[in-house]
Amino acid sequence: MTILQAQKxxxxxxxxxxxxxxxxxxxxxxxxxxxxxxxxxxxSGKTTLLxxxxxxxxxxxxxxxxxxxxxxxxxxxxxxxxxxxxxxxIFQDYNLLDTLTVKENILLPLxxxxxxxxxxxxxxxxxxxxxxxxxxxxxxxxxxxxxQKQRTSAARAFIHEPSIIFADEPTGALDSKAASDLLNKLxxxxxKRKATIVMVTHDPAAASxxxxxxxxxxxxxxxxxxxxxxxxxxxxxxxxxxxGVLGGVHHDN
Amino acid sequence: xxIRQLIYRNFKKNLATYxxxxxxxxxxxxxxxxxxxxxxxxxxxxxxxxIKGAAAIKVASxxxxxxxxxxxxxxxxxxxxxxxxxxGLYQLIGMTRRQIFNMLxxxxxxxxxxxxxxxxxxxFAISRFILMILIKITGIEAxxxxxxxxxxxxxxxxxxxxxxxxxxxxNWIFIRHQSILNLFRVRSKTEAKIGKVSFFQIxxxxxxxxxxxxxxxxxxxxxxxxxxIERYLFFAMxxxxxxxxxxxxxxxxxxxxxxxxxxxxxxxxxxxxxxVLSLSSIMFRMKSNALLLTIITTVSALAIGLLSLSYISYxxxxxxxxxxxxxxxxxxxxxxGMAFSALxxxxxxxxxxxxxxxxxxxxxxxxxxxxHAEDFGFKVNDTPMIVVSDKNIDTIDxxxxxxxxxxxxxxxxxxxxxxxxxxxxxxxxxxxHDLKYQGLEEVYIxxxxxxxxxxxxxxxxxxxxxxxxxxxDPDLEPFFQDFVGIDLKDKADVDEAEELFxxxxxxxxxxxxxxxxxxxxxxxxxxxxxVVGFLGLTFLVTSGCILYFKQMGESxxxxxNYTILRKLGFTTKDLLTGIKRKQLFNxxxxxxxGLCHSYFAVKxxxxxxxxxxxTPTVIVMLIYTALYxxxxxxxxxxxxxxxxxxL
Ligand SMILES: Nc1ncnc2c1ncn2[C@@H]1O[C@H](COP(=O)(O)OP(=O)(O)OP(=O)(O)O)[C@@H](O)[C@H]1O
Ligand SMILES: [Mg+2]
Numbered sequence: 001m002t003i004l005q006a007q008k009x010x011x012x013x014x015x016x017x018x019x020x021x022x023x024x025x026x027x028x029x030x031x032x033x034x035x036x037x038x039x040x041x042x043x044s045g046k047t048t049l050l051x052x053x054x055x056x057x058x059x060x061x062x063x064x065x066x067x068x069x070x071x072x073x074x075x076x077x078x079x080x081x082x083x084x085x086x087x088x089x090i091f092q093d094y095n096l097l098d099t100l101t102v103k104e105n106i107l108l109p110l111x112x113x114x115x116x117x118x119x120x121x122x123x124x125x126x127x128x129x130x131x132x133x134x135x136x137x138x139x140x141x142x143x144x145x146x147x148q149k150q151r152t153s154a155a156r157a158f159i160h161e162p163s164i165i166f167a168d169e170p171t172g173a174l175d176s177k178a179a180s181d182l183l184n185k186l187x188x189x190x191x192k193r194k195a196t197i198v199m200v201t202h203d204p205a206a207a208s209x210x211x212x213x214x215x216x217x218x219x220x221x222x223x224x225x226x227x228x229x230x231x232x233x234x235x236x237x238x239x240x241x242x243x244g245v246l247g248g249v250h251h252d253n
Numbered sequence: 254x255x256i257r258q259l260i261y262r263n264f265k266k267n268l269a270t271y272x273x274x275x276x277x278x279x280x281x282x283x284x285x286x287x288x289x290x291x292x293x294x295x296x297x298x299x300x301x302x303x304i305k306g307a308a309a310i311k312v313a314s315x316x317x318x319x320x321x322x323x324x325x326x327x328x329x330x331x332x333x334x335x336x337x338x339x340x341g342l343y344q345l346i347g348m349t350r351r352q353i354f355n356m357l358x359x360x361x362x363x364x365x366x367x368x369x370x371x372x373x374x375x376x377f378a379i380s381r382f383i384l385m386i387l388i389k390i391t392g393i394e395a396x397x398x399x400x401x402x403x404x405x406x407x408x409x410x411x412x413x414x415x416x417x418x419x420x421x422x423x424n425w426i427f428i429r430h431q432s433i434l435n436l437f438r439v440r441s442k443t444e445a446k447i448g449k450v451s452f453f454q455i456x457x458x459x460x461x462x463x464x465x466x467x468x469x470x471x472x473x474x475x476x477x478x479x480x481x482i483e484r485y486l487f488f489a490m491x492x493x494x495x496x497x498x499x500x501x502x503x504x505x506x507x508x509x510x511x512x513x514x515x516x517x518x519x520x521x522x523x524x525x526x527x528x529v530l531s532l533s534s535i536m537f538r539m540k541s542n543a544l545l546l547t548i549i550t551t552v553s554a555l556a557i558g559l560l561s562l563s564y565i566s567y568x569x570x571x572x573x574x575x576x577x578x579x580x581x582x583x584x585x586x587x588x589x590g591m592a593f594s595a596l597x598x599x600x601x602x603x604x605x606x607x608x609x610x611x612x613x614x615x616x617x618x619x620x621x622x623x624x625h626a627e628d629f630g631f632k633v634n635d636t637p638m639i640v641v642s643d644k645n646i647d648t649i650d651x652x653x654x655x656x657x658x659x660x661x662x663x664x665x666x667x668x669x670x671x672x673x674x675x676x677x678x679x680x681x682x683x684x685x686h687d688l689k690y691q692g693l694e695e696v697y698i699x700x701x702x703x704x705x706x707x708x709x710x711x712x713x714x715x716x717x718x719x720x721x722x723x724x725x726d727p728d729l730e731p732f733f734q735d736f737v738g739i740d741l742k743d744k745a746d747v748d749e750a751e752e753l754f755x756x757x758x759x760x761x762x763x764x765x766x767x768x769x770x771x772x773x774x775x776x777x778x779x780x781x782x783x784v785v786g787f788l789g790l791t792f793l794v795t796s797g798c799i800l801y802f803k804q805m806g807e808s809x810x811x812x813x814n815y816t817i818l819r820k821l822g823f824t825t826k827d828l829l830t831g832i833k834r835k836q837l838f839n840x841x842x843x844x845x846x847g848l849c850h851s852y853f854a855v856k857x858x859x860x861x862x863x864x865x866x867x868t869p870t871v872i873v874m875l876i877y878t879a880l881y882x883x884x885x886x887x888x889x890x891x892x893x894x895x896x897x898x899x900l
Contacts, residue, residue: 008842056820056900073690077824077825077826077827079822080819080822080824081822082822083820083821083822084821084823085822088820089820089821091820092730093818095813095818096814096817097529097533097814097818098537098814099522099529099533099534099536099537099814100533100809101522103522104522104523104524104529104533106522107522107523107524108524108526108529108818108821109821111523111525111526112526112822117521117523119439120523121522121523139521171675206530246421
């Protein structure tokens, strides 16, 4: 079943005189329970795509439907409620509140749902221990490392068990051990809870955890790879190959 | 890019970005210059000369410099902090601290002295406006047009140049103490960690409350006749001031922080959006907030106190006059009274004439006053007292062994307390009368001039009065023998009557016109009222502005947080409820404590200013709260704008 459907979406920044088209007619579909990676060169519009798909930003043209709801027709208030309830985010630049401790940051999405304090605490403990950040729960964001921030951001995305998780470079600041821990966690959430995941990444190894990879170039979908029955190793090699054809990481134009 | 280009670009950019710094400057300069212009204006000599107005103005101008200085230094702190990233960047590209400082100074100087110039122009314009208000309050109309005063200009320039010196010094210290790293991070460090409440902190909180209580206690004893305190009055006042201010600061540092710690600890990391935006945001800046809140509290308390006292005196003026002069004209000799009455008749001015017959006796008041009254410097057992017959007052009818006291000055009654009942002995040269004291009545029939400034008058039955009068001790013979009170039937005649009175009658010492006295009183207080009102409003506006600026800065600092929260799906409305709470704290706490401080301050010495405390003080407090709240609302509006634009 399709949970998210985007048709002919366009996004441009700037004014009439100085206009930059970032997304140029992207069509995509995400099935319920899918784990999708989006890859592409820096500046190719991955974050922008993720933002419009997750209703944080508005498209210039086109339509986006999540579970049959047309996002472009919804009011800000409705969109906000929708995000709050159904979406989880791991942002590229962490997006932690510097006035809150790690624990308070992570528990933030729970406060709007009627979860008892005790239940919240045990949920927090479970997720924080899994991601190895339980010891730093009373520290402030400016006192922890980039990787720890990223894991905090991930824990915040998981804790309220959203139906779709949007992750922007979730492994960017992590070493390989921490990265595979996080990716395993993502896979587990994807398999056990049937959570849908849309992840942006530069790293083919990270992408190989997913079931489908979408390559973006110049604001359009360049190609797609399906894992199908392949092993992660051979899927990883396929991704490498496509990335090689795409020209690896280079700046736009 | 050359340094000069860099300066020019920064200047252009900052003019727009940091308009509040410019605003603070313009405001301060305009206000100060307006004040000094008035001070130097020849037309003010007359007003200032009528009382010790000159001294009041001097004190006021010193206070004005102080508050303006604090205000500008504070605005500058915000200004330079907001630019810390830029400064860090310059350091990163290899400029030395001295170079950066020089660059900033040149830029700052341009900004500062341009504002100074414009501010002076504005100040000159508003000084005329202020003068008009002044004329309105004092009723003095002989003020000519205002001249631009070079003295005022020079003084303003000197004062603000000195302030500029301090600002530069501050900037230099700021730049000196920053490493590149700090400059980039200046905003993201929390000032109050949870989980670190120490015993020490609790102690500080308790000490703060104790100091405030001690200050209040000493202030309530200041004028209560305590001999030790009175001997060291000035020292005691300083003590009150110091202990209350220090106590307030410790209260914020300790108690408030401690309470917040407890609340947050109890939440166990599970904060609602409201608490995220109020509690944690306030704690994040606890240290700098504590200082700021102390300053705002002190300034507010000072402003409310000053305004209350001056309003008390204005408010009481009319009442005082009506007590002190019971008729439109109070004439202290029979002949003058009859002459003036005849004069009024000649001019067809309808009036009533009331003659009050009085005598003077020895009064033994120890049973109704208590011994402590000795402290006020008169002999309780034998004090001269004016006595009248109950015949003069329609509402009072007494038995031969009763007496009531009337004609008292409210100001005196604030210090002197009479028991409800007791025995009063009135005696002439040979005979004594023991009378049952029946209480005080709010009746006024003799001017205070006759009753030694407002000491009560005893009312006795007609027969007792005649006995006392016949037996009057010649040693006590009062300065005035008779009293004639004249009231106009139609108040429209007052101008004509005034003219007649001043032509002829007033030259005899002791005769008074209520209208003239009231006018004189108003002129006397007008200038004080004005100076105090000016200061009070300045304090109000500056403290409001400081808080508002601070909140503007905070909202900008927290903008990324709003972005995150909105991304996560919290709505503008969710965020605003939290912000409202935070502002309730930021504006409300210093106001409430300031009100509390000023209440005790006013209570300790208000009776020197008038005879009615509660009404004028409450009125001042309400108006102050209303005006002050405007800044709170403005800041919420600003937050709303920032939050709306955050996503
Ligand atoms: N708010 C914005 N205003 C104007 N242009 C923007 C804005 N956000 C992004 N862009 C532009 O859109 C293009 C795509 O940006 P985007 O952040 O989506 O890239 P990305 O694929 O996520 O890159 P990276 O891998 O480096 O994160 C870039 O050229 C960027 O300059
Ligand atoms: Mg990106």
